[in-house]
Amino acid sequence: MKTRKxxxxxxxxxxxxxxxxxxxxGPSDDAESLRTLARAADLGVTLFDTADAYGFGHNETLLGRFLAGRRGQVRIATKFGLVRKPGSYERRIDNSPAYIRxxxxxxxxxxxxxxxxxxxxxxxxxxAPLEETIGALAGLVRAGKVRAIGLCEVTPATLRRAAAIHPVAAVQSEYSLWTRDPExxxxxxxxxxxxxxxxxSPLGRGFLTGKVDTSTLPxxxxxSFNPRFTGDNAAANARIAAAVTALxxxxxxxxAQLALAWLLTQGEHVIPIPGTRRQERLxxxxxxxxxxxxxxxIAEIAAAFPPGLAAGERYSPEGMKGLNA
Structure with missing residues (x-):
C-alpha cells in the first residue's frame, strides 16, 4: 500500500x-459493509472516514463493530456539527463548545x-466565533480525546485563521474531475x-464511473434530488462521464481508476476517500x-474537465448550508 502523511x-x-x-x-447491508471494511483493512487501507450525522450514529456504530480487534491497525476520522432530523434532509449547524464536547x-x-x-x-x-470552535477542539486534543483536528468545506482564509489558533491536520472538501473548487x-x-x-466524492458520487443510470436510482x-443528477443537468453531465470513459x-x-489516479497527482498532500460498500468496487x-x-x-485530463464544467449545483439548497465557510 502506498502511503501519505x-x-x-x-x-x-x-x-x-x-x-x-x-x-x-439506497438500502444498506451491515454484513456486506463489514466484509468490505475488513477487506479494505486487509489490503492496507488505514484511513476510514465517517461522521455522527451518517445514519444518525449508525455509521459510527458500524465502524465500532469493525474496529474491535483492529484499533491499532487503522485511523478513524469522524465529524460533528450537522444536526439532522430523522426522516428529513433538513439540517442545522451547531459549533458551540458545549455541543462539540x-x-x-x-x-x-x-x-x-x-x-x-x-x-x-x-x-x-x-x-459562531471561529476562535471558540477551534478552542473547543484544542481542548479535546489536550484532554486526549482527539489526536488531530480538521475542517470541512472552508475557504483558504478560514483555514489560515484556524491554523493560527491550533494546527489543522486536514481539510475535507469535495474534489474531483467535475468539482475542482479546491484548486x-x-x-x-x-x-x-x-x-x-x-x-x-472523488468519483462524483459515482457519476464519473459511467455506471450511474439517473432514471433508476434506488x-x-x-x-434523485441532487441538481447534477436531475433533468437537463443529468443529460449535460452525461457527456462528462463519457469523456472520462474515453480517456x-x-x-x-x-x-474510476483514471479519476482517482488524476487526483493523486495533484499533490502529496491530497488523499482521496472514495466511498463504497462493495468489495469489487473497493x-x-x-x-x-x-x-x-x-x-x-495530466495536462490533457485537466484540460478536458475545466473548473465549472459540471451542470448544476453540488447540492440542493439545504445541502449547500455551510459550504465555503
Missing part, C-alpha cells in the same frame, strides 16, 4: 469513505474508542499550513494506485 503519520494513499454504508445511496463523547461511545484520530467540524456556522486556493492554503486535503438515494480506455484503466478503486499518469496525461 497525515498528522505526522503514514496512512494509506487512498482512504475509504463509509457514509454510503448507512444511508444516502457532547458530540465528541457520543462519537467515542459509538466507535468504542478512547481517542478519535481525526475530528472534523463537518460544517462551520458563519455566526481556487484551498490546495495552496493546505500546503502552507501543513494540512492534508481529503477529497470526498429508493432513498439522495442523488480511461485510451490508458488501459477504468473511469478493489477497482485501489487499482488506481497502479495507474501511472505522465505530465501530458
Amino acid at each position: 497525515l498528522a505526522g503519520e503514514d496512512v494509506s494513499a487512498l482512504g475509504l469513505g463509509c457514509m454510503g454504508m448507512s444511508e444516502f445511496y 457532547a458530540a465528541c463523547e457520543a462519537s467515542l461511545r459509538r466507535l468504542g474508542v478512547e481517542t478519535i484520530d481525526l475530528y472534523y467540524a463537518h460544517r462551520l456556522d458563519p455566526l 481556487e486556493g484551498v490546495l495552496q492554503a493546505c500546503r502552507e499550513v501543513g494540512a492534508v486535503l481529503c477529497a470526498y 429508493p432513498g438515494d439522495f442523488r 480511461a480506455a485510451a490508458r488501459g484503466c477504468t473511469p 478493489l477497482e478503486n485501489l487499482g488506481a494506485l497502479d495507474v501511472t499518469l505522465g505530465p501530458q496525461d
Whole structure:
C-alpha cells in the first residue's frame, strides 16, 4: 500500500469513505459493509472516514463493530456539527463548545474508542466565533480525546485563521474531475499550513464511473434530488462521464481508476476517500494506485474537465448550508 502523511503519520494513499454504508445511496447491508471494511483493512487501507450525522450514529456504530480487534491497525476520522432530523434532509449547524464536547463523547461511545484520530467540524456556522470552535477542539486534543483536528468545506482564509489558533491536520472538501473548487486556493492554503486535503466524492458520487443510470436510482438515494443528477443537468453531465470513459480506455484503466489516479497527482498532500460498500468496487478503486499518469496525461485530463464544467449545483439548497465557510 502506498502511503501519505497525515498528522505526522503514514496512512494509506487512498482512504475509504463509509457514509454510503448507512444511508444516502439506497438500502444498506451491515454484513456486506463489514466484509468490505475488513477487506479494505486487509489490503492496507488505514484511513476510514465517517461522521455522527451518517445514519444518525449508525455509521459510527458500524465502524465500532469493525474496529474491535483492529484499533491499532487503522485511523478513524469522524465529524460533528450537522444536526439532522430523522426522516428529513433538513439540517442545522451547531459549533458551540458545549455541543462539540457532547458530540465528541457520543462519537467515542459509538466507535468504542478512547481517542478519535481525526475530528472534523463537518460544517462551520458563519455566526459562531471561529476562535471558540477551534478552542473547543484544542481542548479535546489536550484532554486526549482527539489526536488531530480538521475542517470541512472552508475557504483558504478560514483555514489560515484556524491554523493560527491550533494546527489543522486536514481539510475535507469535495474534489474531483467535475468539482475542482479546491484548486481556487484551498490546495495552496493546505500546503502552507501543513494540512492534508481529503477529497470526498472523488468519483462524483459515482457519476464519473459511467455506471450511474439517473432514471433508476434506488429508493432513498439522495442523488434523485441532487441538481447534477436531475433533468437537463443529468443529460449535460452525461457527456462528462463519457469523456472520462474515453480517456480511461485510451490508458488501459477504468473511469474510476483514471479519476482517482488524476487526483493523486495533484499533490502529496491530497488523499482521496472514495466511498463504497462493495468489495469489487473497493478493489477497482485501489487499482488506481497502479495507474501511472505522465505530465501530458495530466495536462490533457485537466484540460478536458475545466473548473465549472459540471451542470448544476453540488447540492440542493439545504445541502449547500455551510459550504465555503
